[in-house]
Structures are given as structure tokens and as C-alpha cells.
Amino acid sequence: MQRVDLHLHSSASDGLFPPREVVRRAHGAGLAGIALTDHDTLSGLPEAAREAARLRLCLVPGCEISIVHGDRDLHLLAYFVDADDERMRALLSSMEALRRERVTEMVHRLNSCGLALTLEEVWAQAGGSSAVGRMHVARALVQGGYVTRLGEAFARHIGADCPAYVPKRTPPAPAVLDTVWETGAVPVLAHPGAYDGLDPEHELGGWDLGGVEAFHPAHSPQQEARLVAWAARRGWVITGGSDWHGEDRASDYLGCRSVALEVVAALRALRRRRTPRRSSS
Secondary structure, eight states, X not given: OOEXXXXXXXXXXXXXXXXXXXXXXXXXXXXXXXXXXXXXXXXXXXXXXXXXXXXXXXXXXXXXEEEEETTEEEEEEEESOOTTOHHHHHHHHHHHHHHHHHHHHHHHHHHHTTOOOOHHHHHHHHTTOSOOOHHHHHHHHHHTTSOSSHHHHIIIIISTTSTTOOOOOOSBHHHHHHHHHHTTOEEEEOOGGGSTTOOHHHHSTTSOOSEEEEEOTTOOHHHXXXXXXXXXXXXXXXXXXXXXXXXXXXXXXXXXXOEETHHHHHHXXXXXXXXXXXXXX
8 A cells, every 4th residue: 555644844844854855765765655744834845846756756735834722832734735825925924923033032031041042043953944943942952052852952941831931823723724725725633632631522623624633653542543533523534644853763753654645635635625716817
């Protein structure tokens, strides 16, 4: 059976490898296709598309979009995004500005705690990516010798309830969902089992989703079974992916969670049914 990994990150956001290298590694791992889903940016897609075409690998153009629901930071995976759509570009441009504001405030709080980290050090970790975020702050803290590993940076400084934590600010979730559908993409709830205390079936049951990422390294087999059943009851597409950022671990590596290639066809069919008809005039 041909398999696809529908949740991968490159250095266009907070992954370690450039988009072309992500595609090459996916091909080398025997995958039939991938979705590149960088955080709040589409900048890596052209490079990934060129390499995927060269290797004859199926590429689903995607994006992982941040949303805030109540006091929770949630993520949507948008599949088959149109990088030329002005509404999508405007949404992601606003997300970029909010990300930079958040990181700037985070660094100021770290400075107030006695850590002399600079914004320039964080920007250097981002390597020009517009999707700067907490992972880049964590890497800068490791690089500067303030902590010894990424987990320590989150546990001591920038994780929830830590001194330098700054809540994420995003457009309202319903507005993001509407934009994704209206621009011809399909919104899928990312790793719902990874949000502490969230009961997605009851808290998000009214959301206008197209699918649920049931298969993810953060999910237990029991969670995956519940999410599959929930998505099936709603008629949503059941997706999955490794959420790989470049660090290979025993239980978290490229392709460690995948779904059949037919899932791509299901997402494409849903997109055709839901995409607003455009005027021919």
C-alpha cells in the first residue's frame, strides 16, 4: 500500500531542513507523497513542489495555521492551499506580524529574568523564516548556553506557566476556518489528542471541519481509535502524519505516522465539493 505523511515541517518555519531536503528524505523513506505544512507560511512550497516534481512524489501544498480557542492554542492543517489567493496571503501576513510581536515580548521577559538573550540571536535561529516562534527562541537559548536542551528551555522559561511565556494571539477560529474554506483549501484539526484537557468531540463538535488528524506521534492507540470513530461519525476525512521537524527520535521520525495515498484523493474530492464557484466573467 502506498503511504503518505501529511504533516511535515521545513526550515521555512521551524524545521531543520530546507523544503527540497524534506522532499528528498520523504522519497528516500519510501513514501508516495507528503504534505508540507509549515507554520503560518507558504514560503517553502515552491521549492518543495519543484523537488517533488523531479522525484515524481505527490505533494499536497499545506500550512499549519495557529488559532486560539478560549485559553487554548490549537492548530489547523490547511490542505491544498492556494499561495496566490489574496485572502490567504492576508491571513498569513497578519499571523507573521503577531508571531514577531509575541517573540519580541518573550525575549523582553527573558531579559527581565536575567537572561541576556537578544532578538538578533532568535532571528538568526529563524534563518530568515517569516514564521518565527517559540522553537526558535528555545534553540537560541540552547545556542547561548542558557539551557542544555530544548526541553529545558520550554520547561524552565517559555512553556505555559513559565516566566517568559506569552500567550499566542491569532484571529478568531471561526474566521480562520471560513478563510480556509473560502480560498479552496480543506481545514483539518491537527493532533487533537495533544491538547491537555481538551474534549474535542464536545468542545469542537460544531466546527466546520473537513477532517481530523487521528494518527499522530502524540496520540495513544486509544486516542487514535476515539478520533477515528469521531471523524467517521461526522463524515470527516481521517488524516495522519509524523509532525516531523527534522529531529529523528525513536518514536518521532519522518513517516512514523502515515495514511494511505487514497486519503489525498478524499481531501481533493472534498475540496472540489466545497470550493465556492468562481464567476467566469
